[in-house]
Amino acid sequence: MNALARLCLLAAVSVAVFVAAVCIGPTHLLDLPRWIELLRTGAATPELERASLVFWELRLPRVLLAAAAGANLALGGLLLQAIFRNPLAEPYLLGLSSGGALGAVVALAAGATSVTWPALAGSLALAAIVLLFCRQRIAADLPSLLLVGVALGALAQAFTTAIILRFDPGALRSILFWLMGSFAGRGWTEVWMLLPAALAGGLAIWLLHRPLDLLALGGESAHHLGVRVPLLQTAGIALAAVLAALTVAACGTIGFVGLMAPHLTRKLVGAPHGISVPGSMLVGATLTVGADLAARTLLAGTELPVGVVTGALGCLFFLALVAGKK
């Protein structure tokens, strides 16, 4: 089967998971004959109104948000892995998640009701500091970037913890849920923030697929083949940071998707970016939507933060990867 056919198959699987995620929940929406019957008689029953409300205000925005978040993280991971020529790179290594958390808790401590914009500012600010610190030799030297990201992330985390300790229990619980990553309680505002970013980002990255192939295969040879390497690296890192920062701001920290999705994508459709860019968007979206579905259905009556599910999945995934290598 060639790569394009596998991409189409992947798209079909993704759509199936999206539809399932929209339909499954406390109010089941998959009772088609019943809905058709209701629509045909035209009576606006309370049942139909309720289902329509659940569909438009809860399920659809939630699934779209989860899909966009997954696509953003996957694109960020794919970009950074190509730029650093390292399959272990992912967007959070720029310190984005801890920066976002710090921005959010500072805003909450100051009495703000929405954390989205402060979190965005915090994660972008921390990523900018990390990148400025390493600007001399960014792409040549992933380990030092990693160390700076970890160090500054730890500093931000220390501040975050110090501030959180002063919160009352109610605020503590909500900030904890935010930190773990969740799609609960979000709506169309967040969808309109992430979905256009995912589509535009995906298109921009896809347009650069051949230079990215060259860069992934060697920085110096990419230069010799006519790629403006520093420009592509700077633009790529900035784009990955913005996509991931938007995602952190809208949904909190959803771990492992940025690392896992590009790996899986390369296994499923191959490494060349012409195909792995759309592929990783689908894989990231499907993983996140699936994880969110699991998070809200696994335990009856309560909801897990989606970050818990992706974290567990990520762990299993990497153990399988290591075991497979042996």
Added chain:
Amino acid sequence: MKAEQEPFLQARAVRAGYSGREVLRGIDLEVRRGEVLCVAGPNGSGKSTLLRAVTGLLPLRGGEVRIGGTPLGALSAKERARRCAVQPQVEAPMFDYTVGQFVLLGRHPHRPPLAAATAQDRDAASGAMEETDLAGFGERSIRSLSSGEWQRTLLARALAQEAPLLLLDEPAAHLDPGHRFVVHTLLRSLARKQNRAVLCVSHDLNLAAEFSDRMILMTQGRVQAAGTPEEVLTEPNLREVFRCEALRVAPNPFTGRPGTFFAP
């Protein structure tokens, strides 16, 4: 040979280095179409830095580089890549591309941003794979190759670029004797038959003597000797540059070119 025309690669008084360290201290170099120039010298003498400086990877601190008559700085990235192809030193591939996909990427400077590969692109790639003895490797993953096969894949990509100037950094380092001979014969025929300018950094003095038209011997960022292999590969030159009294030079009994031997 058409050695009368203007040199395709000209470097004059090139100085370059890394942060506090000056590596190249005034290098002059010319490569004409139709000839093979070999650059030799001890470890750390600046051979690889020279390649990085004349291709714009490392900013010049002084001097000038011209490729095809145009100053390096005045060439766009893609125009430079259409004039000059480089086989870099081997670095391990991190991602799973097939050999065919990899070699086809050598056509990047000739392709508009989103254009699919044309028949000409595919012909250039498959021709380059045949010349480097990689026919039939098209579907192999680049991560499954031996180091010699990978090195030939890198050469194939540089050949697919179809640039008049070809720069190679130790193209035979990982090759067995048979493939070393194939690659050097190929380089010479690229110069002779396709009128390309070839510059090759090599540690193998005997191969360099056998297959180059001219040689440069570098030491400590300077040119110690330049000229025909016979002029450059002399015992005084080699002993001074490599600091090894056991090095001896004698003609190859079959070709008469200077051969280098150890006589401890």
